[in-house]
Amino acid sequence: MTTTRERENTMLVRDVMTTEPASVQPGTTIKAALRLLAERRVTALPVVTPNGQVCGVVSEADLIRDLLPRDPRTQEIPPADTRIPAQRVGDVMSGHPVTVHADTDLVEAVDLLTSTTVKSLPVVDRHGQLEGVLSRSDIVRLLARADEDIERQIDDLLRSTGLEGWFVQVTDGNVTLVGPEGTRDAVVARLLAETVPGVIEVSARTDRVS
Structure with missing residues (x-):
């Protein structure tokens, strides 16, 4: 659903x-x-x-x-x-x-x-x-948007919505998000990143020590 x-x-x-x-x-x-x-x-x-x-x-x-x-x-x-x-x-x-x-x-x-x-x-x-x-x-x-532009926009979007401490990497439009250990915001972070123009696919995990 x-x-x-x-x-x-x-x-x-x-x-x-x-x-x-x-x-x-x-x-x-x-x-x-x-x-x-x-x-x-x-x-x-x-x-x-x-x-x-x-x-x-x-x-x-x-x-x-x-x-x-x-x-x-x-x-x-x-x-x-x-x-x-x-x-x-x-x-x-x-x-x-x-x-x-x-x-x-x-x-x-x-x-x-x-x-x-x-x-x-x-x-x-x-x-x-x-x-x-x-x-x-x-x-x-x-x-065709540059990976650097996508990465910058995702980073700004996450911070503006209160999701601090996330590592963002973009390669050929494919986004990797790594969040602070123990956070429950992985789904929210992924959904936000998917709205950014130029993103092809997003993966998110929460095993990064802040």
Whole structure:
């Protein structure tokens, strides 16, 4: 059974997501959306209505599909170009976006990012309005945090919650906690450490003489 403390210390989407993300509306031009992708260095953009509700997602592939004409030099008799290029985001966007909430367990969001073709997830509130975006690159940055930064944050977190005398070591995201002999706070220390971004696994024991 999941305890209240375990639920409180689950890493959530809000801990990792990009806040104030770039977005477009269905009426935004293809050119403007492409420019925004290039400027922000992202692979997809949430599409929102004028009141901020997410109504779709538009990706790089959506925007560049059928946009470029064939080079006539590649064929002896160039065919007539009968394309009618899309002009607006609403013409090419995916209208059924996969979304998550800020309080969604990060593990569930990662499952969506790895089991589907989507590379980013709009984060919406209970009214469907855009709050942020969670992308695969956000997860990569999270897991790539330096061990020294993780170690420092865990140490500060333990001290701020009254858990003194703990030795913290982090190697490739794997955390080892060694507490003062006789302390009963090993479970609490482990749960706290698990909330720190970049942590992969935590082991805790209490055999250190303070």
